[in-house]
Amino acid sequence: MPPFVEVNNLTKHFPVQKGFLEAMFSGKRDFVRAVDGISFSIKKGETFGLVGESGSGKTTTGRILVRLIEPTSGEIEFDGQPVTRMNAEEAQTFRRRAQIVFQDPAAALNPRMTVGNAIKHALDIHGIGSDIERREEVLRMLKRVGLTPPDNFHNKYPHQLSGGQRQRVVIGRAMILKPQFVVADEPVAMVDVSIRAQILDLMVSLKQEFGLTYVFITHDLATANYFCDRIAIMYLGKIAEIGLRGEVFKSPKHPYTVALMSAIPVPDPKHKPERLIPRGAIPSPITPPSGCRFHPRCPKAFNRCPNEDPGMTRITSTHEVACHLFDETKAGQ
Numbered sequence: 001m002p003p004f005v006e007v008n009n010l011t012k013h014f015p016v017q018k019g020f021l022e023a024m025f026s027g028k029r030d031f032v033r034a035v036d037g038i039s040f041s042i043k044k045g046e047t048f049g050l051v052g053e054s055g056s057g058k059t060t061t062g063r064i065l066v067r068l069i070e071p072t073s074g075e076i077e078f079d080g081q082p083v084t085r086m087n088a089e090e091a092q093t094f095r096r097r098a099q100i101v102f103q104d105p106a107a108a109l110n111p112r113m114t115v116g117n118a119i120k121h122a123l124d125i126h127g128i129g130s131d132i133e134r135r136e137e138v139l140r141m142l143k144r145v146g147l148t149p150p151d152n153f154h155n156k157y158p159h160q161l162s163g164g165q166r167q168r169v170v171i172g173r174a175m176i177l178k179p180q181f182v183v184a185d186e187p188v189a190m191v192d193v194s195i196r197a198q199i200l201d202l203m204v205s206l207k208q209e210f211g212l213t214y215v216f217i218t219h220d221l222a223t224a225n226y227f228c229d230r231i232a233i234m235y236l237g238k239i240a241e242i243g244l245r246g247e248v249f250k251s252p253k254h255p256y257t258v259a260l261m262s263a264i265p266v267p268d269p270k271h272k273p274e275r276l277i278p279r280g281a282i283p284s285p286i287t288p289p290s291g292c293r294f295h296p297r298c299p300k301a302f303n304r305c306p307n308e309d310p311g312m313t314r315i316t317s318t319h320e321v322a323c324h325l326f327d328e329t330k331a332g333q
């Protein structure tokens with residue numbers, strides 16, 4: 001079966017804003033290389049995790065996938081259609097099929113708009129249903145996302161809700177158009193720990209009901225392990241490792257992934273964790289390190305690493321890693 005979403009050599013470079021004098025005298029423009037030539041594909045019905053620290057490029061990638069921002073270069077195909085070259089009508093259809101759930105529900109909702117109107121807004125924009133039908137649809141969605149009784153929530157404003165309830169509204173707003181593809185950008189990072197599992201369970205049940213394909217963006221490996229079928233580990237705008245959840249968690253290959261895995265807490269008092277913390281801080285994405293971007297922090301770096309960007313090496317049919325150690329023709333040179 002062809003992939004549902006296919007991403008090829010995607011890049012996004014943001015120009016750095018400089019002061020007038022600095023711009024005049026430096027004579028060159030700097031760019032934040034947020035995403036720098038990544039490729040992956042997602043199967044229909046899959047939950048694909050983009051995992052990485054702040055500044056890894058995962059959120060930018062997610063926003064490009066739903067056309068909130070345009071890429072600098074590269075191609076995205078959605079259900080066989082090139083996303084970056086759609087006409088107005090195709091783009092309108094795409095917006096119904098692809099939605100995003102933002103990390104911060106307080107910032108994502110208009111404080112002057114009632115919950116009911118916030119969810120209804122997308123139906124208004126796309127001209128779906130009569131006023132009565134839209135209201136009924138909104139009440140059904142409020143109930144579906146666990147805001148019951150829905151009549152009680154319909155006329156409330158975001159500030160009258162808890163963080164968890166607000167995130168349910170944001171999820172309901174994304175689901176009201178019955179999308180097929182949802183990018184969830186750290187959907188539980190800003191809600192209370194006690195209700196994170198409830199929000200994730202809601203997302204799982206919506207996936208089953210609507211046959212959704214998810215991109216799940218997170219910095220939290222434990223959440224990714226709970227929620228994702230396949231995972232891409234991102235570092236400084238590149239993919240370091242990609243594979244099935246079990247492959248990446250049970251047999252991580254990239255030294256960066258190994259370090260991340262060593263930091264996951266294990267609920268066993270006898271377990272003596274060996275925490276492998278990469279040395280130094282994450283380098284600037286404006287001037288990323290040459291060769292392998294992880295080389296200044298990598299405990300296994302060797303002479304080839306600063307000089308050559310490691311391409312992806314296939315470990316199994318589903319597991320790939322960007323590290324010279326696994327390229328048998330080059331390792332140790």
Ligand code: SF4
Nearest residue numbers: 292295298305323324
């Ligand atoms: Fe470390 Fe070299 Fe592998 Fe990069 S390519 S992760 S620096 S061993």
